[in-house]
Amino acid sequence: MSRLTLLAMCLCAILAIAFASPLPSNTTVDQSTGSYSGIATYFDVGLGACGHTDTNADHIVALGLKHYRGNCNKMIHITNTKNGKTATAKVRDLCESCGLGAGTNIDLAPSVFSSIGAMVLGELDVQWYFM
Template sequence: MAPVTRKCITITIGTVVIIGVALGTGLGLGLRNQHGFTGSLNDNPSQGGGQSGDQSGGQGIQGDLTYYAPGLGACGRYNTASDKICAISHITYDAYANGPNPNTNPLCGKQIRATRNGKSVEVTVVDRCEGCKANDIDLSPTAFNQLAKAAEGRVPVTWSWMT
């Protein structure tokens, strides 16, 4: 059997790395599209996004609205139930990640306007919602109660990024 050379090992490791990067990128893009986020992930809200900051081209993003008990959020801030805040879908939040520290996500501190049945509330992104689908948002109880009754639990909502 021929001895394995350093050149052969280097080529093999390089090939494995290239295949791993290609698979990881393809899987990430496939999962992002599979979850159906309707906003444009190319228009970063930290840079103003599309027209009036709305990622959906002015129509608003349709999703479900829920509420949660705030505490220490993914953006590294403590909040209470009386703050007008929200957690956005982990799919959207992770699409904007700019490193391993979630506190530095450019979506942290961005404003969202959520609208339902002619009522609106403006909230600040402070957290990441693991259980949310791509277009869902999770509000603090105070903000949720401006759009729905707590007993409703999950309701449809239209929301958009603000500038």
């Protein structure tokens, strides 16, 4: 093998390592110390991305991809910032539209939404964190 070929191969290997990116992971950094602000909406519950079938009466939440990964069945605490009412919900689904912008919007089961605000509003300003 010539020196030029060996040099080219080494250069390609170095570039491949330098530009490699990690594969997406199903685990996330512990987010329990962070609090997020966003908009809560509600959705018609069914088979969720966590693999469980829930109902509208269950206290569940769907999160955007950034916060959903690795957090199935974890609990979050939600506060309606307008009236101070609070609720807890279990992460059971992925909300594709919740990941837009800052990625901190959440989608609630109707039972959770109605416990902290009027359904007719359609959306609520909330603050939430992992418990």
